[in-house]
Amino acid sequence: MALLTVRNLHARVAGKDILKGIDLEVRPGEVHAIMGPNGSGKSTLASVLAGRDGYEVTQGEVLFDGKPLLELSPEERATSGVFLAFQYPVEIPGVGNLHFLRTALNAQRRVKGLEELDAMDFLQLAKEKSKLVQLDAAFMNRSVNEGFSGGEKKRNEVFQMAVLEPRLAILDETDSGLDIDALRTVAGGVNALRSPERGMVLITHYQRLLDYIVPDKVHVMAAGRIIRSGGRELALELEEKGYGWLGLESGKSTTVVAKGGEVRR
Amino acid sequence: MTSALAHYLDVAQRFHARDASAPAWLKRVRAEGLAQLERQGLPSNRDEAWKYTNLAPLVGGTFLPPGEARGAGPLATAVEGTFVPPSEARGASPVATAMEGTLIPPGQALVARGLATAVEGTFIPPGAGDLSAVVARLGLPGPRLVFVDGRLAPELSSLSGLPRGLTLKPLRDALREDGETLEALVGQRALASEHAFTALNAALLEEGALLRLAPGTLSEVPVQLLFLTRGDAPVLASPRILVVAGESSEATLVETYAGVGVGPGATFTNAVTEVTLGDNASLHHYKLQAEADAAVHVGALHVRQGRDSRFASHAFSFGGALSRNEVHAAFAGEGGDATLNGLYVGRGTQHLDNRTALDHAVPRCTSRELYKGVLDDKARGTFHGLIRVRPDAQRTDSRQQNRNLLLSESAQADARPQLEILADDVKCAHGAAVGRLDAQALFYLRSRGIPQAEAERLLTQAFAREVVEAVPAGPVRERVEGLLALKLPGSARREVRA
Ligand SMILES: Nc1ncnc2c1ncn2[C@@H]1O[C@H](COP(=O)(O)OP(=O)(O)OP(=O)(O)O)[C@@H](O)[C@H]1O
Numbered sequence: 001m002a003l004l005t006v007r008n009l010h011a012r013v014a015g016k017d018i019l020k021g022i023d024l025e026v027r028p029g030e031v032h033a034i035m036g037p038n039g040s041g042k043s044t045l046a047s048v049l050a051g052r053d054g055y056e057v058t059q060g061e062v063l064f065d066g067k068p069l070l071e072l073s074p075e076e077r078a079t080s081g082v083f084l085a086f087q088y089p090v091e092i093p094g095v096g097n098l099h100f101l102r103t104a105l106n107a108q109r110r111v112k113g114l115e116e117l118d119a120m121d122f123l124q125l126a127k128e129k130s131k132l133v134q135l136d137a138a139f140m141n142r143s144v145n146e147g148f149s150g151g152e153k154k155r156n157e158v159f160q161m162a163v164l165e166p167r168l169a170i171l172d173e174t175d176s177g178l179d180i181d182a183l184r185t186v187a188g189g190v191n192a193l194r195s196p197e198r199g200m201v202l203i204t205h206y207q208r209l210l211d212y213i214v215p216d217k218v219h220v221m222a223a224g225r226i227i228r229s230g231g232r233e234l235a236l237e238l239e240e241k242g243y244g245w246l247g248l249e250s251g252k253s254t255t256v257v258a259k260g261g262e263v264r265r
Numbered sequence: 266m267t268s269a270l271a272h273y274l275d276v277a278q279r280f281h282a283r284d285a286s287a288p289a290w291l292k293r294v295r296a297e298g299l300a301q302l303e304r305q306g307l308p309s310n311r312d313e314a315w316k317y318t319n320l321a322p323l324v325g326g327t328f329l330p331p332g333e334a335r336g337a338g339p340l341a342t343a344v345e346g347t348f349v350p351p352s353e354a355r356g357a358s359p360v361a362t363a364m365e366g367t368l369i370p371p372g373q374a375l376v377a378r379g380l381a382t383a384v385e386g387t388f389i390p391p392g393a394g395d396l397s398a399v400v401a402r403l404g405l406p407g408p409r410l411v412f413v414d415g416r417l418a419p420e421l422s423s424l425s426g427l428p429r430g431l432t433l434k435p436l437r438d439a440l441r442e443d444g445e446t447l448e449a450l451v452g453q454r455a456l457a458s459e460h461a462f463t464a465l466n467a468a469l470l471e472e473g474a475l476l477r478l479a480p481g482t483l484s485e486v487p488v489q490l491l492f493l494t495r496g497d498a499p500v501l502a503s504p505r506i507l508v509v510a511g512e513s514s515e516a517t518l519v520e521t522y523a524g525v526g527v528g529p530g531a532t533f534t535n536a537v538t539e540v541t542l543g544d545n546a547s548l549h550h551y552k553l554q555a556e557a558d559a560a561v562h563v564g565a566l567h568v569r570q571g572r573d574s575r576f577a578s579h580a581f582s583f584g585g586a587l588s589r590n591e592v593h594a595a596f597a598g599e600g601g602d603a604t605l606n607g608l609y610v611g612r613g614t615q616h617l618d619n620r621t622a623l624d625h626a627v628p629r630c631t632s633r634e635l636y637k638g639v640l641d642d643k644a645r646g647t648f649h650g651l652i653r654v655r656p657d658a659q660r661t662d663s664r665q666q667n668r669n670l671l672l673s674e675s676a677q678a679d680a681r682p683q684l685e686i687l688a689d690d691v692k693c694a695h696g697a698a699v700g701r702l703d704a705q706a707l708f709y710l711r712s713r714g715i716p717q718a719e720a721e722r723l724l725t726q727a728f729a730r731e732v733v734e735a736v737p738a739g740p741v742r743e744r745v746e747g748l749l750a751l752k753l754p755g756s757a758r759r760e761v762r763a
């Protein structure tokens with residue numbers, strides 16, 4: 001059975017239709033990459049899946065593990081195993097990184113009827129998991145993402161994923177803003193979390209990430225739809241030919257992604 | 266208003282008649298308080314200093330004759346509001362009467378047998394077992410005086426471990442034994458002529474504490490004054506706390522006010538603290554106000570700071586239907602430093618009013634002020650901070666900040682910084698803000714599995730942290746954190762109430 005099934009999903013934000021009929025199926029163990037021009041709706045899809053406020057689903061459905069996902073609160077989604085690595089992780093001054101993560105893990109464990117971890121056991125676990133992304137222990141005692149560099153924030157997202165062990169991880173441009181070594185480290189961390197039970201959706205602009213994390217499927221999203229799906233070779237073709245090759249007008253409200261650099265609109 | 270005033274004047278007159286044998290100077294102080302109260306009347310919203318604060322819960326009930334008040338239903342009885350001083354209050358309810366006989370006669374026990382004997386405990390009033398538990402929970406290691414419903418409770422107090430050079434005395438003892446000292450102290454900082462509630466406190470002067478530090482005394486252990494109200498009788502408690510810190514002395518004083526929750530909690534505390542800091546002296550003052558949600562609490566702290574002295578006030582206001590907390594600091598010598606921190610956390614229909622006044626009367630003094638408010642439901646918080654820099658007070662360095670977090674649509678915060686700067690070579694900064702929880706941060710926490718209430722709690726704690734962590738790690742901070750935890754979103758107590 002599919003882990004995640006998205007059927008004909010339409011969603012609007014601030015009165016504007018953004019998602020216009022998304023179909024996607026992720027099975028356990030699969031890694032899917034979603035690419036596409038800026039503003040095409042990739043983060044919107046991720047937000048709708050994670051349950052962010054302000055998105056109105058006007059059509060379609062989402063099943064997670066065969067059960068309707070959209071009626072759950074964000075915390076219920078997280079507890080049932082959905083994890084979103086944010087494109088822009090939020091800084092939360094005054095809330096310690098470790099305390100935050102232990103609160104989160106224990107909240108999830110509580111719902112699952114598991115014993116909560118005390119501070120010592122959790123610290124042990126956190127230390128172990130932080131090695132995966134080489135996040136320095138100093139970051140764990142700081143406030144959540146406060147003053148973290150762009151790359152450090154992204155590592156922190158993957159670190160959280162490693163601790164929470166979700167069943168579906170949606171990584172929204174986790175590779176953006178990483179230097180070459182960090183990219184390799186973070187990709188290594190993500191690969192270590194690949195498992196036959198876990199599904200992953202990687203949103204990215206760069207084929208380079210897919211050299212490290214080899215996807216099972218690649219989708220191209222444009223103007224709120226998935227316009228092309230294929231294997232790994234699709235990403236290589238995109239890299240070479242740009243989105244124009246798919247008959248996309250990339251001039252108007254979107255920008256073609258240039259090779260090598262991160263593009264913001 | 267008139268009849269409420271008449272009620273309090275009456276109360277004071279009856280009190281004066283009962284204590285006809287008081288020393289002449291004390292009679293004068295009380296009479297002057299009465300006269301000042303009569304002259305000023307009770308403040309109303311029309312008074313500038315009380316603009317945001319409606320005193321109706323305090324005085325409303327006095328407009329009702331007893332028959333009418335009872336006819337209005339059982340709730341009316343609870344908030345009848347004819348607050349009377351402790352000696353009358355106990356008699357007012359049947360529960361109280363039962364206890365009365367076993368209580369140590371106020372004052373006498375100490376005078377006749379000394380505190381030590383009393384502490385050994387031949388007189389344990391009913392319910393003292395429960396109170397001991399409260400004292401264990403709220404009390405700090407070190408010397409303390411405990412007051413129950415406005416009266417000293419020797420059996421719960423402890424004067425062991427007083428450092429050399431530090432004197433701590435119940436006020437009723439000091440009134441008799443240290444007349445001359447007290448005559449010179451009472452009303453020196455807190456002027457009955459300027460504050461109606463200070464006048465009321467003076468008119469009913471009897472309970473409280475005297476804390477003296479000989480020059481050079483360094484006290485490591487905090488001195489605690491614990492005021493408990495049981496809420497089963499409409500008590501008016503009027504403690505007066507006098508602190509004199511000699512040159513180069515240093516001490517920590519913790520005033521804790523707590524509702525113990527036996528009754529509905531409609532009580533009235535009207536506390537006045539007067540502090541004189543000698544040159545180079547240092548006082549860390551903590552006020553933990555966690556009265557019952559139905560209580561009225563009015564407190565004023567006045568401090569006069571000598572040259573190079575340091576004063577840090579940390580005022581936590583968590584309880585009370587109406588709470589008014591005033592801190593007035595005046596620099597009398599150059600080089601003084603004052604830190605005024607405050608945290609007020611309200612919910613339901615609580616009204617928490619904060620007033621600070623800094624008088625930079627002399628040059629080269631520094632003041633830092635940070636007041637933060639957390640307001641939920643229909644609670645209202647106000648902050649009014651006056652900084653006065655007098656013409657001579659060159660090189661004053663003063664900063665004031667007030668920040669408020671609203672947790673609901675109907676909560677309200679008013680910030681009123683007031684700067685009167687009459688010197689030109691000064692640094693003065695102030696800021697005020699009212700905001701809500703960050704929706705992005707809230708979603709981030711929830712997306713990791715943290716339930717909404719817990720996420721709100723984390724963010725609220727983060728907001729309050731700055732003020733809480735200004736309290737050095739240790740037992741005082743732990744008490745603050747414990748009391749704060751009960752007030753935050755998602756706390757067990759809230760859920761029970763909801
Ligand atoms: N809260 C909002 N209010 C109005 N418009 C919004 C809102 N959120 C998203 N949009 C719009 O929706 C469209 C899709 O945005 P989204 O962030 O999903 O794009 P994306 O594919 O993730 O782009 P990028 O590659 O730049 O990250 C954009 O045009 C954006 O401006």
Ligand SMILES: [Mg+2]
Nearest residue numbers: 042043044087
């Ligand atoms: Mg995006």
